[in-house]
Amino acid sequence: MTAEANSRLGQIQWISEPARRPDFDGPTELAYEPLPRDCELGFEVVERVAGRHPDKVAVWDGELSLTYAELLDRAYGLAERIAAAVPPGGAISSIIHNGPAATATLLAVFGSGRTYVPIDASHPPERQKAILAEAGAAAVIVEAGAENALGALPDTAVIVFDARRPSGAARFPEPKAGKAARLVTFTSGSTGTPKGLALGAPKQLIADFIDRYHLNADDVFASLASMSQTGAADLVALTVGASIRVIDMRRIGIAESLKAFREAGITFLSFVPSALRAFMMMPGVEQIFAALRVLNLHGERILTSDLALFRSKLPPACRISITYGTTETGAVFSWFYRAEAAREDAAPVGYIMSGKQVAVLGEDGHSVRQGETGELIVRGEIALGSWQKGRLTSARFLPDPDDPAARIYVTGDLVFQREDGLFQFVGRKDRQVKVRGLIVDLSEVESALRAAEGVDDAVAIVRSTPGQADEIAAFVTAVVPETAPDLPGLRRTVAAATAEHMAPSIIRVLPAIPRLANHKPDLVALQAMIAG
16 A cells, blocks of 8 residues: 555545344353453453362373463462563563463463563574564573573573472462553564564453353363464463363374374364365364364465365364454454355455454555455554564554554455455455566465365465566475376466466475464475575
8 A cells, every 4th residue: 555545544434343243153052151351361360260170271281281270370480580570561581382381471471461572482593582682571481491592691581480390479469561562472474584563462352252152161272383473262261261282283293283182172273274184184083173163264365175174074063263364453354154155265254353443445545345355454453563672663553543542554465345244355465476577366376276186285486586587486285295296287277277477487396385383384485495
């Protein structure tokens, strides 16, 4: 959107949550306890759960488990140490593998009222140090045994945390955080450069999650993300007394992960569909997910062919939910998938969620008519702003002409609203590129490749070489491992399904698509494979 279009933000037509959502009734009629709309994660809400279920397992990773009483004990002790090292309003980082220690750390930092900047423990030390410097944190929490992993940190206090050891600490006096940043997440996006985003307390988000899925103490959540990509579902689990089963797929592999799913009796799974596809093709998957009652899909364009596959493998009572959002906006659209409502190759992303307003703008900055495609912008309960050198900034966010204290985010996503109120994701503006002067939609190239015989998954990128014309490069995985698809045939398939100029010049067959911690394709790694 141009600067001139930005100036017209006060003239656009904002769209709000529909008065009645046809699917907003929860997946079953389970008994559950709604939370107040202003509830936020902290000691108070977890203490209420621990008072009812002190000996219930709150989180376990196959090696260490913590009950709700033990989780509070560890968090109280760590919160005391945080308060001694970081002044009120300050930021603290952590470099801890996802598991009971990470959950206790999350609760301790939120309970202490400080700003939390988790760093992925699986990232190289150089990247961890770069994020730590950008975070401006006064201290960093590390796991016992890893206190020297980063070397000397002269300007940062190091707190060594061992979740296996009781603290014996008394209840920590929980401060009121107000409107300060509560969580800062660093993402690499598609460039590999860390970007910090500051988030506020996820109050309405927690209440909405519980209402939508009727979450309760009988649920078992699968936690698959790293601590730098903390999922809302992991936070919600602690507020309802559910159990969190941490499964590190990168460390234990697919076979052991599936075994963990089955043994834990996972009832709630939030995952990226392209990564889930490989699971669903394995024999016996029906038994592995026999207890699943909610599958929440997110993170990418969701194909109706994948949804049909998932539906055929999951229990009849399991509801499939689709959620769209960005790190900057949080969840924006959501719905329970109904096959009869899907008219395209990709499923709709849902209805507008409460706490959000959206607009769909054309190139001139004005709202388009219903049914027309435009760029999505969002306002409401979104990120507070960017986080740069330890402070909150407004970079990447626009001021809201209707409210000087609010912000607007331009997503770069192309969408349209159907007549039934559902929104359809079309693609990314930055995925519509020009090759030899002609427009190429990389998402369309990927869809054509995935539909080809013998192809399981595909990612398309642009290769730019100085002095030469740009080329489309594609990476595919085979349905049958070690059986390469017909590469010339793939080019013909893409050309027939899209256009001749969209057929990839380069196609590489990989054993697996490299992925980031959030399971999205690692575009930096793919670019490196074709560099030169």
